[in-house]
Amino acid sequence: MAEGSLAGFATLEELMEEYMPPEKLQHARRVLYGLNVGELVKGIDLDPVLCGRALELDFDLRTAAFRAAPEQMRPPRVVRIGLIQNKIVLPTDAPFTEQAKAIRERVGQMLETAGQAGVKVVCLQEAWHMPFAFCTREKHWCEFAESAENGESVSFCQTAAKRWGMVVICPILERDAAHNDTVWNTAVVIGHNGNIIGKHRKNHIPRVGDFNESTYYMEGNTGHPVFETAFGRIAINICYGRHHPMNWQAFGMNGAELVFNPAATVGDLSEPLWPVEARNAAIANSYFVAAINRVGTEVFPREFTSGDGKPAHKDFGHFYGSSYVAAPDGSRSPSLARHKDGLMVADIDLNLCRQTKDKWGFQMTARYEMYAEFFNRFVQPDFKPQVIRDSTL
Numbered sequence: 285m286a287e288g289s290l291a292g293f294a295t296l297e298e299l300m301e302e303y304m305p306p307e308k309l310q311h312a313r314r315v316l317y318g319l320n321v322g323e324l325v326k327g328i329d330l331d332p333v334l335c336g337r338a339l340e341l342d343f344d345l346r347t348a349a350f351r352a353a354p355e356q357m358r359p360p361r362v363v364r365i366g367l368i369q370n371k372i373v374l375p376t377d378a379p380f381t382e383q384a385k386a387i388r389e390r391v392g393q394m395l396e397t398a399g400q401a402g403v404k405v406v407c408l409q410e411a412w413h414m415p416f417a418f419c420t421r422e423k424h425w426c427e428f429a430e431s432a433e434n435g436e437s438v439s440f441c442q443t444a445a446k447r448w449g450m451v452v453i454c455p456i457l458e459r460d461a462a463h464n465d466t467v468w469n470t471a472v473v474i475g476h477n478g479n480i481i482g483k484h485r486k487n488h489i490p491r492v493g494d495f496n497e498s499t500y501y502m503e504g505n506t507g508h509p510v511f512e513t514a515f516g517r518i519a520i521n522i523c524y525g526r527h528h529p530m531n532w533q534a535f536g537m538n539g540a541e542l543v544f545n546p547a548a549t550v551g552d553l554s555e556p557l558w559p560v561e562a563r564n565a566a567i568a569n570s571y572f573v574a575a576i577n578r579v580g581t582e583v584f585p586r587e588f589t590s591g592d593g594k595p596a597h598k599d600f601g602h603f604y605g606s607s608y609v610a611a612p613d614g615s616r617s618p619s620l621a622r623h624k625d626g627l628m629v630a631d632i633d634l635n636l637c638r639q640t641k642d643k644w645g646f647q648m649t650a651r652y653e654m655y656a657e658f659f660n661r662f663v664q665p666d667f668k669p670q671v672i673r674d675s676t677l
């Protein structure tokens with residue numbers, strides 16, 4: 285494993301296993317990763333052939349099973365989901381068509397394994413079909429943008445969706461030819477019949493560190509859609525939107541039971557935030573969250589700077605993977621590796637969403653009218669913060 289922010293360990297769980305005595309490890313897991321219906325989250329027994337395939341193809345394959353309590357009036361609603369994280373395959377100075385083709389081939393291996401494992405909803409990482417070149421500010425990378433209706437990556441995912449009867453979330457750099465060739469950061473939702481159900485465009489565009497994405501695309505104009513699929517109500521909160529609690533909340537208010545967070549973020553910037561934000565969103569909104577991060581270090585042909593005092597450099601830093609699933613009851617899965625491609629397969633019982641709402645009542649006790657009134661005042665130009673000053677100061 286390479287040095288730098290990787291620091292020589294694949295996942296935090298493996299580090300804990302290596303250094304903690306087993307009896308303490310159980311407690312550490314309970315405190316750090318929570319209990320699901322009173323128990324530590326277990327794995328799924330997958331066909332050993334699939335595990336062998338993952339070894340052979342050198343990608344990380346991990347599993348988790350989230351239960352809900354049995355109910356008298358509803359059957360369980362267990363859905364098998366998949367999260368795929370991938371490196372780019374070829375160097376960034378290879379011809380673009382070859383780069384895209386090589387990524388498709390690699391991701392295809394993991395999509396196939398997901399299909400064989402019985403996954404019914406799978407999500408890829410943000411802009412999975414290209415290098416995350418938005419650090420460079422160079423415009424020729426826009427060539428990777430494609431139609432959300434019939435682009436090459438979308439068609440590729442439609443084929444997989446149809447073949448395996450699974451919903452595929454395909455996050456791409458979108459070229460909107462009907463609107464003056466506008467570029468967007470978009471997640472296309474493909475139904476289990478290979479049909480396009482709809483799309484969501486990234487709501488919040490980062491302006492932090494080397495994430496110079498605002499050079500390429502604007503804030504999305506699709507609101508907070510929830511897609512009613514054969515396997516549950518799904519939404520997508522693309523990467524930087526995970527720092528915005530109200531963005532998460534709006535998907536929940538529209539009825540989402542499972543929100544994917546396809547992302548691309550690097551160790552020096554956000555690794556300590558990563559295990560917290562998606563998990564907190566799952567708790568606060570009583571839905572499942574599946575957070576998927578890009579992996580690997582991508583080196584670009586020319587140096588760039590981002591006005592933050594760092595010397596000119598050619599890479600973004602290390603994308604640390606660590607994709608995971610968080611449940612509404614606060615429990616979570618282990619992470620995929622920090623250094624290699626991976627597929628996480630998780631069983632989630634969607635009944636847990638309503639059960640958690642009934643238990644905690646976060647939504648029922650929320651004071652939406654009070655907040656609405658506050659936000660209405662806040663957006664007025666003459667807003668004055670409600671601060672009561674200590675008169676003895």
Ligand SMILES: NC(=O)NCCC(=O)O
Pocket residue numbers: 410489490492495522523524525547548549550553554
């Ligand atoms: N892709 C993206 O929005 N990254 C921003 C950095 C972060 O949110 O950690």
